[in-house]
Amino acid sequence: MLIRIVRMTFRPDELDAFKAIFDGSRAKIRAFPGCQHLELLRDLDHPDVRLTLSHWESAEALETYRQSELFRSTWAITKVLFADKPVAFSTEPL
Template identity: 35%
Template sequence: MVLEHALLSVNPGEEDDFEAAFAEAKEVIAGMPGYQYLTLSRCLERPSIYLLLVHWQSLEDHTEGFRGSTQYQEWRRLLHHFYTPFPTVEHFVQVQSA
């Protein structure tokens, strides 16, 4: 399993609109091959910062499958205008747990 990590800096004052758009966008990603689940969390200290974690079966399911799809274009349309700056997306594999 691969964990996608993105720290989303939402334009201040647009948090409610972002959360509404994300509710729609999560339906877009949910049907993608290799998608397992996601969580979106809001920072308590900096309320315009969100942490997006998406679990994929493989790196390629995200980088090639999702990002190369027409569904990704809808995801972009719904969400990308909320970010300043545009987030860095990184991928992780678990090495330990407790």
Template identity: 45%
Template structure:
């Protein structure tokens, strides 16, 4: 399992635009080949900061998505709304307790 965390920070006036677009695109992203989970979180202290968590079967699955037309469309739309550079981490899950 390959886990990707992305921090996104938006201009306050663009938050609803981002959320509306995410709602339109989330199923398409989730159904990308190799994607096993997609979650969106909002920072408790700053309403303009969001985090996406996505689980991929392999790193190549994420790279294939990042090279897809879907990613191009999502990213081209979203990056115009940022108020700060996005940050991304690829992480390995060491422990999970249910």
């Protein structure tokens, strides 16, 4: 299993827009082959930061998602809302 964490800093006036994008796409992402879990988190110390936490069957499943039209279209409308460069990393349980 692969756990993917993406930390995104948004312009304060774009938080509602991002929430709407996430709400509109989360069921599709959760249904994507290989996705086992997806949730949205808020950083308690930084109110403009959101994180996605997702579990994937494998690195290949995540990469297939990242090459999909679903990812490309969702990311295209999300990245224009950022106040800072996002940080993403993949982990695995020990």
